[in-house]
Amino acid sequence: MADGPTITTIAERAGVSIASVSRVLNGLPTRQETVRKVMAAADELGYVRNAVARSLKSRRTHQVAFAMADVGNPAYLAMLRQIQPVLKAAGYRLVLHSTDAVVADEIDVLHSLGERYVDGLIMSPLRVTDAHLQMLAAARAPVVIIGTVPEGTPVDNVRADSRTGVRLAVDHLHALGRRRIALVNGPPDTWPGASRGAAYREALEQLGLPYDDDLVQIGDFYRAQGGRAVAELLDRAPDVDALMCANDLIALGALDVLRAAGRRVPDDVAVVGMDDTDLAAASWPSLSSVSLGSAERGKAAAELLLDRLNGDDAAPRVITVPPRLVVRASTAGETYGHEGGRT
Amino acid sequence: MADGPTITTIAERAGVSIASVSRVLNGLPTRQETVRKVMAAADELGYVRNAVARSLKSRRTHQVAFAMADVGNPAYLAMLRQIQPVLKAAGYRLVLHSTDAVVADEIDVLHSLGERYVDGLIMSPLRVTDAHLQMLAAARAPVVIIGTVPEGTPVDNVRADSRTGVRLAVDHLHALGRRRIALVNGPPDTWPGASRGAAYREALEQLGLPYDDDLVQIGDFYRAQGGRAVAELLDRAPDVDALMCANDLIALGALDVLRAAGRRVPDDVAVVGMDDTDLAAASWPSLSSVSLGSAERGKAAAELLLDRLNGDDAAPRVITVPPRLVVRASTAGETYGHEGGRT
DNA sequence: CGAAACACGGTAAACGTTTACAGACACTTT
DNA sequence: AAAGTGTCTGTAAACGTTTACCGTGTTTCG
Numbered sequence: 158m159a160d161g162p163t164i165t166t167i168a169e170r171a172g173v174s175i176a177s178v179s180r181v182l183n184g185l186p187t188r189q190e191t192v193r194k195v196m197a198a199a200d201e202l203g204y205v206r207n208a209v210a211r212s213l214k215s216r217r218t219h220q221v222a223f224a225m226a227d228v229g230n231p232a233y234l235a236m237l238r239q240i241q242p243v244l245k246a247a248g249y250r251l252v253l254h255s256t257d258a259v260v261a262d263e264i265d266v267l268h269s270l271g272e273r274y275v276d277g278l279i280m281s282p283l284r285v286t287d288a289h290l291q292m293l294a295a296a297r298a299p300v301v302i303i304g305t306v307p308e309g310t311p312v313d314n315v316r317a318d319s320r321t322g323v324r325l326a327v328d329h330l331h332a333l334g335r336r337r338i339a340l341v342n343g344p345p346d347t348w349p350g351a352s353r354g355a356a357y358r359e360a361l362e363q364l365g366l367p368y369d370d371d372l373v374q375i376g377d378f379y380r381a382q383g384g385r386a387v388a389e390l391l392d393r394a395p396d397v398d399a400l401m402c403a404n405d406l407i408a409l410g411a412l413d414v415l416r417a418a419g420r421r422v423p424d425d426v427a428v429v430g431m432d433d434t435d436l437a438a439a440s441w442p443s444l445s446s447v448s449l450g451s452a453e454r455g456k457a458a459a460e461l462l463l464d465r466l467n468g469d470d471a472a473p474r475v476i477t478v479p480p481r482l483v484v485r486a487s488t489a490g491e492t493y494g495h496e497g498g499r500t
Numbered sequence: 501m502a503d504g505p506t507i508t509t510i511a512e513r514a515g516v517s518i519a520s521v522s523r524v525l526n527g528l529p530t531r532q533e534t535v536r537k538v539m540a541a542a543d544e545l546g547y548v549r550n551a552v553a554r555s556l557k558s559r560r561t562h563q564v565a566f567a568m569a570d571v572g573n574p575a576y577l578a579m580l581r582q583i584q585p586v587l588k589a590a591g592y593r594l595v596l597h598s599t600d601a602v603v604a605d606e607i608d609v610l611h612s613l614g615e616r617y618v619d620g621l622i623m624s625p626l627r628v629t630d631a632h633l634q635m636l637a638a639a640r641a642p643v644v645i646i647g648t649v650p651e652g653t654p655v656d657n658v659r660a661d662s663r664t665g666v667r668l669a670v671d672h673l674h675a676l677g678r679r680r681i682a683l684v685n686g687p688p689d690t691w692p693g694a695s696r697g698a699a700y701r702e703a704l705e706q707l708g709l710p711y712d713d714d715l716v717q718i719g720d721f722y723r724a725q726g727g728r729a730v731a732e733l734l735d736r737a738p739d740v741d742a743l744m745c746a747n748d749l750i751a752l753g754a755l756d757v758l759r760a761a762g763r764r765v766p767d768d769v770a771v772v773g774m775d776d777t778d779l780a781a782a783s784w785p786s787l788s789s790v791s792l793g794s795a796e797r798g799k800a801a802a803e804l805l806l807d808r809l810n811g812d813d814a815a816p817r818v819i820t821v822p823p824r825l826v827v828r829a830s831t832a833g834e835t836y837g838h839e840g841g842r843t
Numbered sequence: 844c845g846a847a848a849c850a851c852g853g854t855a856a857a858c859g860t861t862t863a864c865a866g867a868c869a870c871t872t873t
Numbered sequence: 874a875a876a877g878t879g880t881c882t883g884t885a886a887a888c889g890t891t892t893a894c895c896g897t898g899t900t901t902c903g
Contacts, residue, residue: 161614161616203614204614205611205612205614205615205640206614206615207615208615208616209555209556209561209616209617210556212552213553213556220595220617228577228581228584229577234571234572234577237571237596238572241571241598242598245598250595250597250617251595251596251597252593252594252595253584253594253595254593254594255584255585255588268548271504271547271548272548272551272552273504273550274551274552274593295546297504297548409782435779436778436779436782439752439779439782439783440783440784441755441759441783441784441785442784
């Protein structure tokens with residue numbers, strides 16, 4: 158692993174100046190003979206351009222960061238899957254940050270933009286605090302937020318519409334004749350938890366259904382906890398005939414518990430999840446789920462960021478991705494396979 | 501977004517030289533008064549060190565690359581989940597490459613090590629070609645391969661043991677009294693496909709079961725294809741009583757088709773998957789699956805690489821991670837939840 | 844044939860750090 | 874009082890590129 162060749166090495170070998178080498182390497186107009194000599198020397202030496210030196214001079218790293226709360230969460234992975242190819246096609250490398258849903262870590266990432274190791278950032282924060290807003294206002298590179306950000310924040314913003322998403326699910330359940338529709342939610346101090354809770358209430362109201370505290374159960378966004386929450390719910394409101402779950406993991410937990418309790422799905426209790434992860438198609442009965450368009454949001458975010466990196470300095474843009482209800486066996490009683498799973 | 505402050509800006513403001521600024525910033529011994537002035541200036545200006553310039557000088561980027569075949573594949577994600585925190589804790593950023601299982605892309609990644617934008621690389625190639633070996637021998641930074649690499653290749657190597665994995669599964673099925681055990685495999689020209697095929701044959705032999713061509717079906721590593729393969733298999737060998745599937749997706753496809761064909765799982769046909777992905781725990785009946793230790797391999801790889809980055813230059817090491825059979829409902833008929841799923 | 848135009852290519856500065864070296868100053872020590 | 878010791882800080886070079894600028898040699902044209 159001897160010290161790799163640099164343009165100086167090449168220049169010596171080819172008998173030209175480093176400027177000429179650089180010009181050849183960058184395809185700037187140069188005499189044929191010089192091009193030949195430089196290329197030959199570069200080939201023989203196995204030269205590869207030093208990206209760091211290049212970045213220092215050009216002030217471009219050709220790297221973009223994506224900061225997600227949790228590498229394990231399928232919703233973020235869906236984003237990642239879309240972001241990656243878009244950036245790659247545009248010649249950018251992807252630096253991945255996992256913030257473990259810790260606000261301080263997110264702030265750190267924003268702060269580290271000052272180190273200039275990336276040209277831009279896509280971030281999907283759990284919730285947006287004042288600290289976030291301050292850092293965003295002072296960000297040293299273009300940032301795109303996947304999530305919802307207050308009006309006037311100077312960054313591009315790609316939103317889900319969980320309100321409409323919940324609406325779709327509740328309407329669907331109502332249309333199937335269900336009247337005791339429960340909500341199994343995550344913590345209300347997170348953005349998803351809060352907005353889904355509010356949307357549920359609103360949806361009931363629009364349908365003329367009464368809001369019943371007994372029908373709302375709060376747990377965490379995980380399977381085991383979701384199951385526990387549903388168990389409590391069944392105790393308290395045995396007449397429940399539909400469950401709106403705030404994500405797919407909770408819904409899987411619900412299926413576990415319903416099965417154990419001898420309730421048939423969907424005949425006795427219909428279940429809808431949220432996020433439409435791979436798990437929804439894998440479970441049995443397969444899980445109806447509201448897709449909040451994680452994939453589309455990832456793609457949109459990447460494209461917005463690329464625009465910025467190409468010098469677009471128009472006013473901050475907001476894109477809202479519409480939700481989509483994917484109906485599977487857990488509400489419609491269809492047999493698996495009907496919806497043409499993608500795997 | 502005016503040009504950020506540099507140590508020169510700070511030096512002027514604090515009335516000292518850039519050398520002093522650098523020293524203070526790096527905690528080298530300096531007079532208290534100077535420290536104070538520099539710190540004050542840095543704070544006021546909101547200075548953040550430029551990582552690129554720093555890397556150029558120090559020849560360290562504090563970045564590590566992880567190259568996986570496919571961002572969508574749960575096995576790689578399991579690795580990623582372990583790699584990320586290990587690197588983060590050691591102060592490294594993670595650059596993610598998705599090679600789309602294209603050999604040329606993998607070679608590209610190896611080649612790009614010459615650009616020195618990372619200090620090291622963890623790569624999990626689908627199969628290792630001569631081109632790989634050449635590049636590995638000439639790699640400009642430490643590389644750890646997750647997968648199997650020929651004896652004598654000068655890189656650290658973390659292996660799965662799919663031979664033993666298949667063995668575990670077949671033994672398990674045999675112990676349950678199954679005698680017509682089929683293999684639903686992926687393409688035999690991939691490393692996983694080839695080794696699983698061979699291991700299956702070997703396992704049968706050891707158990708004194710006859711090898712029967714009708715019981716081996718080749719498809720692809722995906723759900724729909726797995727289902728199709730199993731459908732054909734049922735036609736050809738209706739007396740099959742167990743399926744060893746080369747990965748979890750195939751196994752899910754198998755469950756679909758068995759259910760549609762009215763065969764009970766596990767009573768009529770037992771099913772084992774491979775990789776023990778999240779999907780295995782989510783499906784119903786939950787899927788027995790052989791874990792090849794993706795998570796452990798990821799962790800081990802990250803730790804090996806960190807050792808190298810800390811200057812360890814001992815001979816290349818090989819770590820083999822033992823497989824583990826996770827028994828769930830699809831073979832044992834236990835109810836879900838028994839194995840204490842991790843979600 | 845001399846001057847202007849032009850095509851190439853070399854010199855050097857710059858990007859923002861780190862760090863070897865040496866200078867400046869304040870004390871000790873003899 | 875001169876020399877020695879030690880602490881702190883400034884100057885400058887280096888990391889590997891890109892690029893502005895200028896000099897040289899050739900071509901073109903009056």
